[in-house]
Amino acid sequence: MIEVVDLYKDFNGYEVLRGINLKVEEGQTLALIGGSGKGKSVLLKHIIGLIKPDRGRILIDNHDISKLRGKALKRLKERCGIVFQGGALFDSLTVFENVAFPLREKTKMKASQIQDTVFRELSRVGLSGAENKYPAEISGGMKKRVALARCLVMSPEIVLFDEPTTGLDPLIGKAIHKLIRDCQKSLNYTAIIVTHEIPEIFSLVDRVAMLFNGKILAIGTPEEIQASKDPVVHQFIHGELEGPISIQ
Amino acid sequence: MTYGLAPFPFQFLLRSIRFCFLCHFIINTFLVDITTLQNIKYKTSYFVITILYAKIFNRKCFLMKWVFIPFKFIGSVVNKFIRELGRMACFLVEAFFWMLFPPYLIQRVIRRINFIGVKTTSVIILTGSFTGMVLALQIYYVLAKFGAEASLGPVVALSLIRELGPVISALMVTGCAGSALTAEIGIMRISEQIDALDAMALNPYKYLIVPSLLAGVISLPLLNAIFVTVGVFGGYLVGVGLTSVSSGTYFGGIQDFVEARDILEGIYKSLSFGVLITWVSCYKGYYTGYGAEGVSKSTTQAVVLSSVIILVWDYFMTSLLVS
Numbered sequence: 070m071i072e073v074v075d076l077y078k079d080f081n082g083y084e085v086l087r088g089i090n091l092k093v094e095e096g097q098t099l100a101l102i103g104g105s106g107k108g109k110s111v112l113l114k115h116i117i118g119l120i121k122p123d124r125g126r127i128l129i130d131n132h133d134i135s136k137l138r139g140k141a142l143k144r145l146k147e148r149c150g151i152v153f154q155g156g157a158l159f160d161s162l163t164v165f166e167n168v169a170f171p172l173r174e175k176t177k178m179k180a181s182q183i184q185d186t187v188f189r190e191l192s193r194v195g196l197s198g199a200e201n202k203y204p205a206e207i208s209g210g211m212k213k214r215v216a217l218a219r220c221l222v223m224s225p226e227i228v229l230f231d232e233p234t235t236g237l238d239p240l241i242g243k244a245i246h247k248l249i250r251d252c253q254k255s256l257n258y259t260a261i262i263v264t265h266e267i268p269e270i271f272s273l274v275d276r277v278a279m280l281f282n283g284k285i286l287a288i289g290t291p292e293e294i295q296a297s298k299d300p301v302v303h304q305f306i307h308g309e310l311e312g313p314i315s316i317q
Numbered sequence: 318m319t320y321g322l323a324p325f326p327f328q329f330l331l332r333s334i335r336f337c338f339l340c341h342f343i344i345n346t347f348l349v350d351i352t353t354l355q356n357i358k359y360k361t362s363y364f365v366i367t368i369l370y371a372k373i374f375n376r377k378c379f380l381m382k383w384v385f386i387p388f389k390f391i392g393s394v395v396n397k398f399i400r401e402l403g404r405m406a407c408f409l410v411e412a413f414f415w416m417l418f419p420p421y422l423i424q425r426v427i428r429r430i431n432f433i434g435v436k437t438t439s440v441i442i443l444t445g446s447f448t449g450m451v452l453a454l455q456i457y458y459v460l461a462k463f464g465a466e467a468s469l470g471p472v473v474a475l476s477l478i479r480e481l482g483p484v485i486s487a488l489m490v491t492g493c494a495g496s497a498l499t500a501e502i503g504i505m506r507i508s509e510q511i512d513a514l515d516a517m518a519l520n521p522y523k524y525l526i527v528p529s530l531l532a533g534v535i536s537l538p539l540l541n542a543i544f545v546t547v548g549v550f551g552g553y554l555v556g557v558g559l560t561s562v563s564s565g566t567y568f569g570g571i572q573d574f575v576e577a578r579d580i581l582e583g584i585y586k587s588l589s590f591g592v593l594i595t596w597v598s599c600y601k602g603y604y605t606g607y608g609a610e611g612v613s614k615s616t617t618q619a620v621v622l623s624s625v626i627i628l629v630w631d632y633f634m635t636s637l638l639v640s
Contacts, residue, residue, distance in 0.1 A: 146518035
């Protein structure tokens with residue numbers, strides 16, 4: 070279970086997060102929506118321990134990730150995985166080597182076992198045959214799938230997706246969404262998906278949270294969010310230009 | 318202090334007094350002749366009073382702003398410099414700290430040696446040979462004036478071993494490998510590859526910085542040795558081939574005058590340059606700015622800073638080792 074309690078973060082005087090409170094139950098998928106540059110990715114990086122908060126707590130199974138150090142932090146991080154917005158693949162390694170990287174560095178598996186596992190993960194994300202290509206030689210959608218395979222290869226209990234379909238065409242976007250849903254069903258991980266894919270995302274997740282002005286403005290099931298009377302939520306999910314959200 | 322609530326004539330009077338004081342202080346602070354000790358004290362006291370005046374009476378005083386601008390500028394530059402230096406020192410200490418703990422990534426160190434050392438060898442051979450050749454020509458020209466051409470070999474060898482070898486090979490490594498190291502780590506930073514390592518619970522220091530530091534320490538003395546050897550033979554080609562110095566005199570002189578401590582001095586310098594180059598290059602890449610422009614800036618800064626530090630550090634090392 071992930072629980073964020075009263076989280077604050079300030080970058081050079083600009084308060085990005087102003088008291089975030091959020092709870093994601095085990096095995097649940099939560100979509101995090103909100104305007105661009107409003108702190109969704111920052112919140113994800115807090116949850117995985119890449120950024121330390123100014124104030125507040127991030128509890129993963131009641132362990133505060135912001136307070137942990139050394140081996141305890143390492144163990145907790147090993148339970149989590151993140152798919153970055155751009156994939157963050159190691160550009161000097163091939164697709165195979167990218168997916169094999171965490172296995173080689175963090176496990177004592179034999180080369181043959183690593184090979185089998187990598188091939189299985191690549192076939193799960195529909196990338197059999199692309200093992201020897203470098204990240205620069207594959208498309209954006211393929212990069213995201215490789216990133217997903219690299220993340221899932223360690224069987225994480227929590228997976229964070231940072232805009233997994235941004236910059237992809239609708240078909241590839243749908244394919245990635247389906248892949249995320251299928252993987253979630255088979256592996257039963259807890260997931261947080263930062264996305265702008267509205268309304269497509271509503272059919273994919275259990276709950277939706279909207280970030281506005283550094284706080285969680287609304288949280289609920291997709292149906293509740295869609296039926297929300299809050300003018301900000303209404304304007305955002307319907308993509309209206311007129312309303313309380315000013316477009317700069 | 319504000320005069321907002323004072324009646325108008327009183328306000329005018331206060332402002333006039335304040336203006337007179339200000340003019341008086343500024344004139345006395347900046348225009349008084351400081352040829353005598355008394356005048357220096359006089360000037361200092363007026364300067365202190367001027368600052369106190371500005372602090373106590375009105376922070377927004379227009380003229381006072383100009384008085385403070387140079388001090389603010391110097392203060393901010395010094396502050397920034399000290400902060401950067403502290404951050405760089407912490408970076409190095411952390412890298413050395415992680416060097417002590419397993420896993421020891423030997424393969425990564427070997428790959429880095431290939432990146433820093435092996436790929437720079439051709440440049441080192443080329444620059445080393447021409448440095449030795451030009452050195453022999455110049456030194457022969459000077460020695461011939463004193464009739465001491467026989468000393469050509471030891472002079473060339475000592476110059477290369479003690480000074481030119483370590484410095485020029487370090488500058489070449491900075492240009493070839495240091496810049497590439499900064500760009501590589503910088504691109505990894507902006508494309509979130511370093512974050513990905515961290516998210517996988519893998520320490521970026523152990524995977525990126527420690528192997529580079531070790532590779533620098535191992536590669537630089539070896540590159541220096543290649544540079545010096547090639548340089549001495551370059552000097553031999555010119556000294557023996559183009560001038561009247563005999564082969565025996567050239568190498569015999571080197572054997573007689575070059576001592577183990579000269580070679581050790583060169584090795585010490587190369588070792589320290591190995592740490593300096595990789596430290597600055599990795600640091601600049603690790604804390605790069607945003608986007609392509611940020612990486613290009615960091616790369617330039619790394620090359621310039623490494624080159625300057627090499628020359629400054631070389632002076633201090635030489636003065637220490639010579640004394």
